[in-house]
Amino acid sequence: MTAETQIPSDRDRTARVLLRTPSGPFAPVTARRMRRALLTYAAVWVVAVAPSVLGAGPGLATGALGLALPGGGFAAAGHPWLAVATVVVFVVALVVWWFFGATIVPPIIWIGAAVLAGVGAEAVSDAGRAVALAAGPVLVALSAAVHVVRHRAQVRIGERLNRRLEQVDFVITGMPDMSAGLPVAESSAEDLARLRYGLDLALQPIDRFDGFTHLDQYREAALRYQLNALSYGLSMSRFTRTPAFSGYLAEAQRSSIEKMLQRKVWGYWAKENAWGNLRWDPEPVENSENIMLTGFMGLMLGMYETLNDDRYAQPAGLPFRWSPTRTYDHSYGSLAASIHRNMGGSDFTLFPCEPNWIYTVCNTFGLNTLVSHDRLHGTSYAADVLPGLRDGYEDEFMRPDGKIVGVRARHLGLSWNFWASPSVQMTTTYWMHAGLPELSQRTWWLLREKGLTLRDGLLELPKFATNGLDPGNYLMGRDTFGQVVTIMAAREVGDEEYARAAERTLDEREPIETSETGVRRLKDSSGLANHYANLGRFGRRSGLRDLVAHGVPDTWRTGPRLAEAAYPEVLVARAVTDGTALDLVLLPGAGPVRTTLGIDRLVPGRTYTATGTTTGGVTADAFGRALVEVDLGERLEVRLY
């Protein structure tokens, strides 16, 4: 429910964004899925009870009862401990399903236990039979009752919040004035030392992953998520600090993308598709799921193309090589088309990451891919799916009190309550801001209302256990990642007070590790957390929204730029062009040095005045290129005009 007011004197607008009143305890699509699942279970339950009613032998009767409840067969056969053990194993199987999309595991445990119970049964226990038949329906009824009670409480909270939201005007930033240029800040020495952490990881050979976290390729610590975050941080630094510098920064951007094409990064899908969908097809894009690859990588590509060139939009620009004889050729366009197709084909509009599991955060990356692709290539993908996506987020994946539900099972409609934790809200706030800014702003407002606390200039996160988790290494005990995503979200929506408080909290508390070459990182945090810390560090108000939805001024795409510089000798703190002149601020990265800089996109044959260089002036060659020499001993300003 959104009421908008245009502000004629400004490009921004204000919007009042109320929480929707739910039509019932379960949203429409979710309710349909749950009804279908319940009907299926009811049919299985009838099959389970039939042999007992028809007087079948103990083997068939207990085996069938095992279908009514995992371990129910053992309970009916008089083996309560085996029944309990089966339930425990079944819960573990559910977790495995959830983590890795292994849909086949829970049925194997459930049916396997039923068969085993039937094979060994000599008699049927009446008490055990009663438990086997009653436990499932009772559990379902209890869960529904608890949900309804909680839902009513959430509705009342939502009504109270709406009375306050009626008084709140959210400012939605519009298209910046590109003719005036976009803000370009100067990086500090500390900013550059942190950026070097990402640069060093990216600039190693494409098939090397030294320094990355190697735990698994399925969950949050997977290489692909590290590469995504690395790439986003590099792109954001380019956008807000050095748009007129390509050089090793653009190479690092490309490297992070091309590392994604390594089979060790994307090959997980073959297994997930096999054990989740019972299909052996490693094809990572032409499927109805896997937005955790297409969405996240698509955004990397959108950012890269906005700041560089369209090489990955060319046919076969993204070759996913499965084997020497099998390659899946894709491009930025085919990734975006896949997301568009899958969103259009899903009742929820949101569609799954792992087989069956729909994550709200993943789908924001899909939307960002579509928004950037539309801007760069003239498609209307985002416009096509946005109404459905908004309904999906507002109705199916949001509680009445405004908290976003993080995950839902596509076929069963189930969700996990603790996925509505603040970390989900903050992450979604950030990544939604480009495509669904109203929801993003409202989510941030709700977070400020009900969770985040400033004390003595420091930020305290809500007392959620999940806020103490670093998803990049699965270690708990520090809320660094929560602080990092707060910086990202607060800065993006323009709440600099909270962003600075979170930064101050980390600065005062977190030890920093410095390498022999001067690279710096958060010592006790994962690579993923460090990369997102860079994304937050280099962000600004609507930084993501501008980069994804609005792009860059034409002058940035055509004006002079620093195309080559030695690394790590030359660190670029600021690089910007107005289309004619080039302004640089450089810092030494390896001590004082006399070095050469390569400039391109100059006017061929034109002589430029150069300040801050040893030469004083330079004439561009026939290709618009020139070399200038600088003595770099401390902060140095260079200008070509």
Next chain:
Amino acid sequence: MGCCLVAALVISVLRRVRYAVLPGQPPVTAAFAPSPRRPAPGTMLVGLAAAPPATAPPARLVSAPVAAGLAVLAYVTAVALLDAVGLLVTGDDPLVGWTARDLGAAALLVAALLAAAGTTPRARSRLDDVSVACIAAGVTWTALAIVDMHVLGLFELGTVGDVLLHGSGLALLMTGLALHAPPKESSR
């Protein structure tokens, strides 16, 4: 990230067990990458240092208590399954004996877990890891089977089953002993 709370617990436990019992390299944690160099335009890199070789992570210790604890779980589950499918011939007064045995197994499991938590990591070779795990698991399995069948007399199996149940533990034990590498002697 709420799912990660559970994920972190489960994955960290699985990782501990996996690298305690099975061969393989422990995961590499995040670190700095080798420092790359890019030359200034028109120049060649001089004295470019090769990336330092990746430091081999220290071999993860094999925790004998962890292996013993897993053996307890596996043994109890195996016996329960054999009972469930009707292959066990139980004694006349099973309740007291089985209760005592279950309590004993639970106590053994708790002791193994406590010992595992208190074990100080010690670098070993991968082969040693496997051998120690096999020995600990084999001894535990064999001891449990002897106590169940011949001390408490809880159940009997046919001859083949008897040989298989005891043989499983002994085979693990022998495998572990065979893999166990003796310390290298001094060349002096």
